[in-house]
Amino acid sequence: MDRPDPTHDEDTHFGFSEVRTTEKQGLVDDVFHKVASRYDLMNDLMSCGLHRAWKAAMVTAIALPKAARPFRMLDVAGGTGDIAFRALKQGGAGVDVTVLDINGAMLAVGKERAAARRLGQRVEFVQGNAEELPFPDRSFDAVTIAFGIRNVPRIPKALLEMQRVLKPGGRALVLEFSTVDVPGLDKVYDAFSFRVIPQLGKLVAGDAEPYQYLVESIRRFPDAATFAEMMREAGFEQVTATPMTGGVAALHLGFRI
Numbered sequence: 001m002d003r004p005d006p007t008h009d010e011d012t013h014f015g016f017s018e019v020r021t022t023e024k025q026g027l028v029d030d031v032f033h034k035v036a037s038r039y040d041l042m043n044d045l046m047s048c049g050l051h052r053a054w055k056a057a058m059v060t061a062i063a064l065p066k067a068a069r070p071f072r073m074l075d076v077a078g079g080t081g082d083i084a085f086r087a088l089k090q091g092g093a094g095v096d097v098t099v100l101d102i103n104g105a106m107l108a109v110g111k112e113r114a115a116a117r118r119l120g121q122r123v124e125f126v127q128g129n130a131e132e133l134p135f136p137d138r139s140f141d142a143v144t145i146a147f148g149i150r151n152v153p154r155i156p157k158a159l160l161e162m163q164r165v166l167k168p169g170g171r172a173l174v175l176e177f178s179t180v181d182v183p184g185l186d187k188v189y190d191a192f193s194f195r196v197i198p199q200l201g202k203l204v205a206g207d208a209e210p211y212q213y214l215v216e217s218i219r220r221f222p223d224a225a226t227f228a229e230m231m232r233e234a235g236f237e238q239v240t241a242t243p244m245t246g247g248v249a250a251l252h253l254g255f256r257i
Contacts, residue, residue, distance in 0.1 A: 038204070042214070045197055046211075050248070054245075059083065061251065062142050062171070064087060064095055065094060065095065068092055068093045071096075071141050072098070072140045072141050073087055073095065073142045074097075074098050074133075074135070074144070074165065075087075075099050075100070075144045075146075076100050076101075076130050076158070076162065077100070077146075077147075077151070078144070078146065079099065079103055079107045079109065080113065081109075081114055084123050085113070085123075098124045098126060099124065099125045100127075100128050100133065100134075101125075101127065102129050102130065103127075104127055107125050110125055130152050131153070131158050136165070140170060142171050143165060143166055143170070143172045144172070144175075146174075146176075150217050150220070155230065156234060159231055168257065169256070170256050172231070172252075173252065174231070174251075174253075175251050176227070176252070177248065178244075178247050181243065182246035189248060193215045193219075197214075198211045198212045224250035227250070227252060231254045232254070237257045238253075238255045239253065240253045
């Protein structure tokens with residue numbers, strides 16, 4: 001199968017605005033610098049708190065070993081450590097997690113939280129780009145990304161990299177907001193997203209603009225079936241997409257065979 005080679009610059013979207021692909025990363029970085037210290041609160045606002053249940057389902061789907069067998073996991077765009085800490089709590093003593101994020105402010109939050117939990121020996125924080133993962137081929141048993149893939153300028157390139165660093169038999173899990181598929185709920189969710197979330201962001205965080213972008217970025221993201229096909233094009237096999245809460249989010253799973 002011919003795989004995509006999305007390395008050239010092209011037009012993409014920052015929310016509903018059209019920008020050059022090379023410009024998007026800087027714009028996204030600025031958003032997350034603004035919300036880093038309030039990232040969990042941001043996810044609570046965006047999902048009405050449901051992101052906690054969705055993340056619990058994703059960590060369960062990693063199938064972490066309970067024994068001391070070594071198991072290497074990479075969490076991409078996971079700077080604050082939320083997924084990493086959940087995985088370390090659920091898995092056995094052999095689980096260790098590498099957290100990669102392009103944003104230094106997000107990583108600073110994660111490192112502080114890891115130190116408070118005394119997890120410094122089992123979790124490593126690396127600053128890097130999802131489109132160019134700084135790890136050798138076949139390095140990890142599992143790769144995860146939660147609510148981060150839609151912010152990557154070249155999503156097909158990031159998926160290729162995730163597939164590259166997986167060991168044969170390893171699994172990739174992508175949790176992302178998706179397209180609501182319940183009649184009536186879609187209109188309610190749109191009204192909440194565009195009218196309420198930015199105003200809550202302004203009230204709670206003092207700035208509505210980052211929340212406006214995040215809402216718009218959700219609407220630009222492909223539906224679950226389309227994204228599952230993107231994973232197949234990147235070389236993943238046995239790909240599944242599981243809608244959550246009427247399609248507000250979806251959990252995508254694929255294997256490197």
